[in-house]
Amino acid sequence: MSFxxxxxxxxxxxxxxxxxxxxxxxxxxxxxxAGGAGDHLLIRMPAGVVAMLPGWGKISNWAFKTVPQKGLNGRQGYQPRGKALGGSSAINAMLYVRGQRQDYDGWAENGCTGWDWDTVFPYFLRSENHEDGITDMHGGxxxxxxxxxxxxxxxxxxFIEAATRLQHREVTDFNSGDNEGVGLYQVTQFHDGPHVGERCSVAAGYLHPVMSRSNLTVITGAHATRLSLEGKRATGVHYRKxxxxxxxxxxxxxxxxxxxxxxxQLLQLSGxxxxEDIAPHGIKMVHELAGVGQNLQDHLDFTLGYKSKDTDNFGIGLRGSFNLLKHIWDWRKTGKGLLATPFAEGAAFFKTDAALERPDIQLHFVVSVVDDHARKLHLGYGYSCHVCVLRxxxxxxxxxxxxxxxxxxxxDPNFLTKDADLSTLIKGAKMSREIMKxxxxxxxxxSEMFGVRDGMTDADWEQIIRARADTIYHPVGTCKMGVDDMAVVDLELRVHGMQALRVVDASVMPTVTSGNTNAPTVMIAERAAExxxxxxxxxVAAG
Known part of the structure; x- marks a missing residue:
């Protein structure tokens, strides 16, 4: 077949x-x-993420593991990634966060001309069907x-009230380019029409409505194995179905x-x-490109957990199961209720030092106990507060x-190999606990969980962070955009030194954005299409 x-x-x-x-x-x-259609009930129902995230059965989830992490006491980290149309937007918490103005201005200042905030902002608007319609900040x-x-x-x-009592400002929209403060996340969720209340994965928003186009062929269950190349030109893809x-x-x-x-990985498999990454595996080298697979960045996350007697959230047990059945009915009928939750309902972006120009930590307040990516379950009810290092x-x-x-x-994320990351995470954990108290x-x-207690020293915090911290699911940077020797793609996302080959995903980010990475990835793809x-x-014009 040719396309x-x-x-x-x-x-x-x-x-x-x-x-x-x-x-x-x-x-x-x-x-x-490689995955499926991305339209089954666990994807459409926001709370279905609790069945997919842990990776049991690998339901729409690659469920990757890292190599042992020296900075995490030799533990293997867990890396859930979406395996379905919609990718990780099919199994994430649906949080719509663009990041900070300085993220994109920083890209431009470091060689990625034309990727500053003012230039990329219209592409965020282009992608959006916001509940509030067209405004200065959102597309409709x-x-x-x-x-x-x-x-x-x-x-x-x-959670929001507690943070405001500590003099953090309340924010109603974290997408203006200045996200400092506390409030509620906005979510990629249908707000009208027949799918109201359902997850709006990128596939559900962009792709599923146009699958009938005669000029679009979508092949699911197709695992790409290598590129076909004629010299330095990409001419197709080999895959296994x-x-x-x-x-x-x-x-x-x-x-x-x-x-x-x-x-x-696919670039390396194709030479x-x-x-040093390719030849030892007996694969013929086609094009030396130093940055492929380098520059991996991810948001390391530490979680505070609490048991609660409050039953108006997500719980495990007889009462929780009974409530779940009731909420399923509510969600199917109205698109609202507990099963419409993104779980990570509360948002916060704080500075660990008042002298900083912008927030350096992010909090996700979750309406359930989360332990080891929901792979360890706890009876009863509770809540969690996640803190991650933004840069x-x-x-x-x-x-x-x-x-x-x-x-x-x-x-190999190489977590906590820089002392500054640990220092910031300790400060962030202390700030988060202050809100919780x-x-x-x-x-x-x-009751408080996971061994956190009053009177902990920085050494105590380091011990518990190294024992428990892991990703909050924002890996980027491994095919970074730029003009330096480690750049993999140019400013229009074409692979340096190759022809007819681009990369369009979060791997092209030179540095990770200060927040969740789904909205920026959609923006990047909108620009790439242009x-x-x-x-x-x-x-065509050139003949």
Missing amino acids: DYVIVGGGSGGATLAARLSEDPTVNVCLLE SGPLHVAHQKSPRPVTRA GKDDAHVSATREVILCGGAFNSP IGRT PESRGTVSLASADPMAAPAI TPPMAAFEH FIKAEAARA
């Missing part, structure tokens, strides 16, 4: 691109996705539904949208990257664990 464009990966980048490129009826687009006619939470729990309101190997050709471009782990200094890698394309890559929140507490269309138009 104009072949897209590898139907996640946030790939779903956006497939929808946008196929708007032109004169081009043919093929999208390869895009494919991605963005909504205010309809049923935040009382304990979340208490079930037990069968197949191939699709691309007459214009191959576009990788596999994310921060799978995109560098593109560092010799980590630690850098990791993604490399081949095997020449077998079906094997997982070797993921302030009267509006203290009223909900029955770049690709403009390049095609130039080619």
Whole structure:
């Protein structure tokens, strides 16, 4: 089969691109996705994330593990990533966060001209169908539904009140470029129409409504194994579906949208990257590119947990199960209630030092006890407060664990290898606990969990952080954009030194944004679609 464009990966980048490129009826687009259609009930129902996140059965989840982390006492970290159309937007907490103005201005100042806040902002607007309609800060006619939470729990309101008592400002919108303060997250959730209350994954917003286009072919269950290359030009993709190997050709471009782990892995499997990462596996080198798989960044997260006698949140046990049945009915009928929750209802972005220019930590207040990514369950009711370092200094890698394309890559985030990350996380944990102990929140507490206690020294905090911290699911940077020697793609996301090959996903971020990474990834794909269309138009004009 031959197409104009072949897209590898139907996640946030790939779903956006497939929808946008196929708007032109004169081009043919093929999208390869290793997972399924991304439309089953556990994805559509926001609370279904509790069944998918832990990775048991790998329901729409790659459920990757890291290599042992020296900074985490030799533990293997867990890296859930979406395996379905919609990618990680099908299994995430639905939080819509653009990041800070300085994130993008910093990209531009470091060589990524044209990626500053003012330039990228219109692409955020283009993607959005916001509940409030078109405003100065939000778009109202895009494919991605963005909504205010309809049923935040009382304990979340208490979290916000406790923080404001400590003189943190309350914020109603964390997407203006200045996100300092506390409030409620906005969510990628349908706010009208037949799917109201359901998760609006990027596939549900962009891709599912246009699957009937005659010029769009979507192949699910298709695991890309390597690129087909003619010299330095990408000409197609080899993939495996079930037990069968197949191939699709691309007459214009191959576009990788596999994310921060799978995109560098596919490049390496195809002989593109560092010799020391590729040659030992018996793979022929095609193109030396030093940055492939380097520069991995992720938000390391530490969680405070509390048992509570409050039953108006998510609990495990007989009463919790009975309440769950009631809430299923409420959600199916109204799109509201507990099953519409993103779980991480409460938001906060704080400075650990008042002298800082902008917040350096993020809090996710969750209406349930979360232990080891929900892989360890606790009877009863409770709540959690997550704190992460927004701009980590630690850098990791993604490399081949095997020449077998079906094997997982070797993921090494290199967590806590920089002292500054640990120092910031300790300060953030202390700030978070202060909120938890302030009267509006203290009223909900029955007992504190995970060994956290009064009178802890910094050494005590370090011990418990190294024993318990792990990702909050924002890996980026492994095919970074730029003009320096470690850049993998140029400013229009074309792979340096290659032809007809781009990368369009979170791996191209030079540095991680100061917040959740889904909205920025959609923005990147919106820009990429424009770049690709403009390049095609130039080619036609040139004859």
